[in-house]
Amino acid sequence: MTRAWTHWATTTDLRSLRLPSHDAGTGLEGEPLGHALRGAPFVFDPFDAYDAGIVSNPNVIVAGSIGVGKSTMVKMLLERALPRGRKVVVIDPKGEYGALASSHGVRPVVLGRDGWCDPFSRDERDACDFVRVLVATAQGAALSAEQHYAISELFTQLSSARPVRLLRALYGLVEPSISEQGRSVQRGLALTLYRFIHGDLAGLFDGEGEPMGFTGDLVVLDLSAQWSSSSLSVAALSAVGAAQQVAGEEGTLGYLVLDEAWALLGDDHALRWLQGSWKLARSRGLSHVLVLHRWSDVGAAGDDGSAQRARALGLLRECETSWLFRQPPDEALVIASALDLHAREQQYLVALPKGVALVRYGVHRSIVRLTPDPHDLELIDTDAAMRA
Secondary structure, three states, X not given: OOOOXXXXXXXXXXXXXXXXXXXXXXXXXXXXXXXXXXXXEEOOOHHHHHHOOOOOOOOEEEEOOOOOOHHHHHHHHHHHHHHHOOEEEEEEOOOOOHHHHHHOOXXXXXXXXXXXXXXXXXXXXXXXXXXXXXXXHHHOXXXXXHHHHHHHHHHXXXXXXXXXXXXXXXXXXXXXXXXXXXXXXXXXXXXXXXXXXXXXXXXOOOOOOOOOOOOOOEEEEEOHHHOOOOOHHHHHHHHHXXXXXXXXXXXXXXXXXXXXXXXXXXXXXXXXXXXXXXXXXXXXXXXXXXXXXXHHHHHOOOOOOOHXXXXXXXXXXXXXXXXXXXXXXXXHHHHHHHHXXXXXXXXXXXXXXXXXXXXXXXXXXXXXXXXOOHHHHHHHOOOHXXXX
16 A cells, blocks of 8 residues: 655645635624625724734725625724724715714714814924915925925914914915916915815815814715815815814724725825825824725826826725725726735636625735625615615
8 A cells, every 4th residue: 555645734825825714704803794705704893903913004995896895894894883982084975974974863064065174283384284285286286396485484474373264364365466467476376275265165174163173973074065076186185184183083093984085096195195194094093994996096096107106006005904895807907906916816806796805904815795784784775766
């Protein structure tokens, strides 16, 4: 009798080949979001995962085609976070989070209708930097050295106590230059700031009385009025600035959900600012949740090989958790390149059924089927109009 030798494989070997014999999930405690197809119920919270050493930062990407389960997953994640005292701010460009807000006794906030927001930090340097980002985004071009200097000089002319209506105060300093003939740095700044005070962006970040105070554990900022407007990136950027001051309040953990995140990733000035926010996520106790459905929009952020494209991809790669739902073949190819997916993972993306996601968290991988409970189902029905 002869002995036939075979290779003994450990579970580590199997995982490296993307062939888990059993998926024990995250090992975290709590109400599950779904069920790992090869094993246990799947529980996930980015802060718990960070505490357990599973991930090194709390930022999350949720991506997939329309109608495959992205908003279902996000709403389920938030529904499990709110009872634990997590703060939640949702930037909602399409008005899809109304049911979630209503279930918690909250009315979505519409900027310009319900009031105006103050997105500026109390720190003068941070406020000045954010004004620069807003001006660059509004004018659609990087600031010149002269503009950069001029904005710094305007801040030195403000009173020692920062005005409540900051943009209006800055505009008041340069308004006389509008009547001047020809081009000047001051006149250019005045014309851009005019848009925020009297033009197409009026009522969003300046108005009568005090700015809105975002209180409570859940804030939904409805930007649907800007959805088809060229002002969407400016509105989203300012809303994110205001929301960060709420979701990341000292002593609390918070989620900041950016639905249709391409509006910010496609703007280089906003992207630069977001990079800084990403790096401070852990110190702020803030989980950024980016929701995307067209990865080609990310791929279109700047020319191939450009610094802007590199920044957009770098931002996505810095998210340690990805919920990846079904993608068409061309989009799967883009996402595979962006996130350095294994060939087997790329194959999964094209074949995943509705409600099933490839979840990448740290070095781990799971195929998860979402299992919404009856309460979840009341919040996630986005097809009601199709059945009417």
